[in-house]
Amino acid sequence: MLLNIYIKEMKDSFRDRRTLLLTVFLPIIMMTGLVLFYEKLFSDGEGDSFTLAVSSSITAEEENIFVGFENIELVKSSNPEETVENGEAQAALLLTENFAEKIQKGEDASATIIGDSFSQNSSNLMNLVTSAFAVYEKTIISTRLQAEGTDPSVIQPFTIEQRELSGEDSSISLLAMLIPMMLALAIGIGAGPAAADLFAGEKEKKTMEALLMTPVKRSTLLISKWLTITSIGTITGMITLIVVALEITFLTENLKKAVTLGENPILIVGLAILISIVYAMFTASVLMLTSIIGKTVKEAQSYSSPVMMVAMFPAVITSTIGVNELSMNYFIIPILNLFSLLKELLFGIIDYQHIIIAIASNLVCVIVFFIISRILFLKDKWVMN
Incomplete structure (x- = not known):
């Protein structure tokens, strides 16, 4: 039953x-x-193309910072921040005037990245820009040390390796x-x-x-x-x-x-x-x-x-x-x-x-x-x- x-x-x-x-x-x-x-x-943005708004006055030397990052497309604008707000770019980069020239002279220079960390595309782009500047910074430091006859390895006494516990x-x-x-x-x-x-x-x-x-x-x-x-x-x-x-x-x-x-x-x-x-x-x-x-x-x-x-x-x-x-x-x-x-x-x-x-x-x-x-x-x- x-x-x-x-x-x-x-x-x-x-x-x-x-x-x-x-x-x-x-x-x-x-x-x-x-x-x-x-x-x-889960995608880390690899293979995706991102649009970065930069100033119209950006120099060729400053553009070369992103030479190794083919998925970053630079969009020149008179107002990069407004370009991002209008949805025409995922992030904006603001450099101080004569950024590359000041770097070469050893003067103070700054770079500001503007984006939305709650947006996955914008967040990925900001991480890529940060990585590009980190590479550029190491290149500048290495060049300056070599010019003074110092081995660049002195500024990196050890390396850090991060490994997952599970190995997966x-x-x-x-x-x-x-x-x-x-x-x-x-x-x-x-x-x-x-x-x-x-x-x-x-x-x-x-x-x-x-x-x-x-x-x-x-x-x-x-x-x-x-x-x-x-x-x-x-x-x-x-x-x-x-x-x-x-x-x-x-x-x-x-x-x-x-x-x-x-x-x-x-x-x-x-x-x-x-x-x-x-x-x-x-x-x-x-x-x-x-x-x-x-x-x-x-x-x-x-x-x-x-x-x-x-x-x-x-x-x-x-x-x-x-x-x-x-x-x-x-x-x-x-x-x-x-x-x-x-x-x-x-x-x-x-x-x-x-x-x-x-x-x-x-x-x-x-x-x-x-x-x-x-x-x-x-x-x-x-x-x-």
Whole structure:
């Protein structure tokens, strides 16, 4: 009987075009947009062309500062700052009068870079201009030291090398935030409409009374509906992971370079699927409870909205923490442990203690929410309008 009801609910859910749209196509569209956005975000500007506004009086020697930077295009203007404000350039460079001449004479000279650090293109351009001037500065210092008969190496007694602890591409840290966030959003978006329709929708359409009159235990109905919500959430999560994996493989370069999955890619993928299923069970339990409490679909969706919002906080929390800094607390708290576990897996780390603790804490919450839902579902006050 349980299997028959479960199959019926699954068929009804996927027969509804609205549910199908929200369950499958909307998450795919959202995830595609996020993948392309983060691919652009990960780009360091290499290969892009930038426009730098400079004064019309700039000399050929001053232009030579940017000879090695082919992606910087100089635009001469009588008012460089205004050129940037009008959107005709990403940044502006203001040099003191006779800049190069003053440098040669050893007089004070200054350069001002004007741009918008909140704009990725402008920020990349300002970094390139700063690098160009750093190279130019070293050239001037080296020339002056040689003119005085001093070895230029005396001003650089040592070198500094920065190396990532993991030895992997640094962009994998952002990817470790992106994939869990996509997964949490997809599971919530996919399971939400189904959960609202299976309980609040039944009450709103006045079909719950007829359903309760059938010779089927309420616990059986509750379990079958919960399994339906869990299955839809899991399917949505799997589709999202597959689509994201394909998009990263075929549509991106920076993200594809960041993904390594360590020495056990098959095991890591399997564990990621297991974690996704457990999270879908947790989400289904919460959404089922909100749907039982809600009298209408709209009311149930209002109650479930905070669930979607809460899933965004762990993304912010884990994004500022190194994978080696994740303590046991991060694997006990539900939702947060999803982000923490997937972050470890993306770095190729498999810690079975963390995995067991995270799964156990989620299952405990699932049981608690399920018991509360069962208590409410057994009372006519909560299942009938």
